[in-house]
Amino acid sequence: MPKIHLYKLFNKESYTLFSPHHPFFVExxxxxxxxxxxxxxxxxxxxxxxxxxVEYLLSLPQDFLxxxxxxxxxxxxxxxxxQEVIEYCKRGILDTLYKEDALMINDxxxxxxxxxxxxxxxxxFYGILHRLFPIVFIMHGIPGFQPMTWDMIxxxxxxxxxxxxxxxxxxxxIEMGLAELFENLTFRxxxxxxxxxxxxxxxxxxxFNKTARLCTSLGLGFLKDFYxxxxxxxxxxxxxxxxxxxxxxxxxxxxxxxKKHSL
Amino acid sequence: xxxxxxxAELGKRAPRRNAWLLxxxxxxxxxxxxxxxxxxxxxxxxxxxxxxxxxxxxxxxxRLGRNYRFMFSLCLVAYIIGLFSVNTWxxxxxxxxxxxxxxxxxxxxxxxxxxxxxxxxxxxxxxxxEQRKEAIxxxxxxxxxxxxxxxxxxxxxxxxxxxxERENPAFGEIRKIxxxxxxxxxxxxxxLQSIAHTPFKKFLRFFLGDILLLPEVLIPRLxxxxxxxxxxxxxxxxxxxxxxxxxx
Numbered sequence: 001m002p003k004i005h006l007y008k009l010f011n012k013e014s015y016t017l018f019s020p021h022h023p024f025f026v027e028x029x030x031x032x033x034x035x036x037x038x039x040x041x042x043x044x045x046x047x048x049x050x051x052x053x054v055e056y057l058l059s060l061p062q063d064f065l066x067x068x069x070x071x072x073x074x075x076x077x078x079x080x081x082x083q084e085v086i087e088y089c090k091r092g093i094l095d096t097l098y099k100e101d102a103l104m105i106n107d108x109x110x111x112x113x114x115x116x117x118x119x120x121x122x123x124x125f126y127g128i129l130h131r132l133f134p135i136v137f138i139m140h141g142i143p144g145f146q147p148m149t150w151d152m153i154x155x156x157x158x159x160x161x162x163x164x165x166x167x168x169x170x171x172x173x174i175e176m177g178l179a180e181l182f183e184n185l186t187f188r189x190x191x192x193x194x195x196x197x198x199x200x201x202x203x204x205x206x207x208f209n210k211t212a213r214l215c216t217s218l219g220l221g222f223l224k225d226f227y228x229x230x231x232x233x234x235x236x237x238x239x240x241x242x243x244x245x246x247x248x249x250x251x252x253x254x255x256x257x258x259k260k261h262s263l
Numbered sequence: 264x265x266x267x268x269x270x271a272e273l274g275k276r277a278p279r280r281n282a283w284l285l286x287x288x289x290x291x292x293x294x295x296x297x298x299x300x301x302x303x304x305x306x307x308x309x310x311x312x313x314x315x316x317x318x319x320x321x322x323x324x325x326r327l328g329r330n331y332r333f334m335f336s337l338c339l340v341a342y343i344i345g346l347f348s349v350n351t352w353x354x355x356x357x358x359x360x361x362x363x364x365x366x367x368x369x370x371x372x373x374x375x376x377x378x379x380x381x382x383x384x385x386x387x388x389x390x391x392x393e394q395r396k397e398a399i400x401x402x403x404x405x406x407x408x409x410x411x412x413x414x415x416x417x418x419x420x421x422x423x424x425x426x427x428e429r430e431n432p433a434f435g436e437i438r439k440i441x442x443x444x445x446x447x448x449x450x451x452x453x454x455l456q457s458i459a460h461t462p463f464k465k466f467l468r469f470f471l472g473d474i475l476l477l478p479e480v481l482i483p484r485l486x487x488x489x490x491x492x493x494x495x496x497x498x499x500x501x502x503x504x505x506x507x508x509x510x511x
Contacts, residue, residue: 001384003308028312031319040383045308047301147341147348148358155341159334166326192301197496219302219490 001043002032004097007192008048009226010199015053017046019097020222026104033105033177041184049196054189076187090182101178109171116164120157128157194218202227264306265440266485270317273485274376282383288390292403296496302489307387309487318380320480321373328366328477335362366477398433407493417445447484456481 007018021028036042048054057067057074068075090098120128132153139145197218202211212227266287268276277283287307291298298306338359390396405423409416424438450456457478459468 003311005305005308027316027319031312031315034319035315045304047304145345147344148338151337151341151358155334155337159330159337163327163330166330170323170326190301190304191299192305193296193299193496194302194490216488217491217494219305219488221488 001040002035004032004042004044006044006046007195007220007223008046008053008199009195009223010202011226015199018223018226020226024104026101026108029101030105030108030174033101033174033181035177036180036183037173037177041186042181044185044187046187046189047192047195048189049192049199051189051191057189074189076189093181098178098181102175105171105174105178109167112171113164113167116160116167119164120160122157129153194220198223264487264489265443266310267436267440268485269443270314270379270482270485271372271375273314274379277378277382279378279381281381283381285379285382285385287385287387288392289387290390290392290395290399292400292492294403294492296492296494298490298492303387306487306489307385310485311385313483313485314379317480317483318373318376321369321376322380324366324369324477324480325373328369331362331365331476332367335359335365338362361476369477369480372480372482392433394431395433395436398427398431398437401427402434402437403492410493417441417448421445443484444486447486453481453483 004019007020008015009018010016032042046054051074054074057076058069060067066077068077122129124130132149135149136146136153139149198211198214198220201207201214204210208227212224215221215224215227266273277285287310289298289303289306341358402420402424406416406420409419421438421441424434424441427434428438459465
């Protein structure tokens, strides 16, 4: 069952949803979309620190979503005819996950097919037929070379084309899976103790520093990249000791006469 | 956290049914802050990613490998015709004989884990076996007392498990897991293994790169980092004294 994990993290002033994935290894996402293409339902799992944060979900209108409360989680199922919910999800995710994934899958497709594209193309001046046909005549006196030559002229381009087509079909399936991402969807909210600790810690003094260090020992090491840049940019950290006031080459005095200065 | 079965063993134990459910039993030591449902889901998803990634790479390269091997079949026809038509037939082996073996190692790996592809759903539950629970609690308390020494922890844990193995076979399972962990510590990272960074590997890749055609799919060890259960999540005052995270 393909899954999308969303983590509800505290960032600066309010909460934000974060979906951990590797910035340039797209394989994990391709697996997800291929599974969706094969007909499996997508499961979105929202991880929250405390269950109370999302209790308002129970009061949502029942004609859009069915909310079932389990031991420590909510299970949300959009109704089959609630196109609004699906559209809402799609719009929300279009600019974040969808566009990035579509771009990366397309890029990966071209990377993989580049080597095979027209490698032994049959037609054209530089085609295999035109390049190799002379050796049919050159090898005329050596009959043992004839079958090998025909294999090179007919066999190689045929199998190379098959390789190319297989690759194209593979990536086409993944792209179609991406398009069907929200066709069959379940949504689940689960409670995460480690996340609660992170969300509490980040609101303390020097919170981002502490949280970035805590992530690994809390088993959420993949969230460190989320906190670490924020630490560098906004908080007092150990790197701040390199930021010292400039040392003047010669002493100067501030202009005391403000009137003169303003003129 | 480690899945006690290697991925090949997991494939061997998988049923041949078309759609089946993989249920992972989780054994964690007793602690004031047990693993919550979200954390279990995270653990499951990491295992899932490791297994599915392996299967995906195998099936992807198998599509190409199968085609290359099939390509050799036409060569073979040519060879047989050449064999009957001329006396000096040996030169035909100059033509791509390696295609017969392209991706054969991946095919062999895939054969062993192919049943896992038909798994439709994976689930994680609490394990109920008393012996295992007892063993993991004993190992955890041993570990918490070890922390002051901070040297050769894994080796000491293996020795501890070996001592208790006769009384309780669950200790044997834990010992195998620690051996797996120490083996993983010694070997190079997954990324480094796949890159030709040593002179020998560079040499091989340069001369055999065209011949091998398909990259080797590396077998993952099913290991997931989890929360340190000895941390107290109620009152947490983390150390700020490191210049950087020690894990870096």
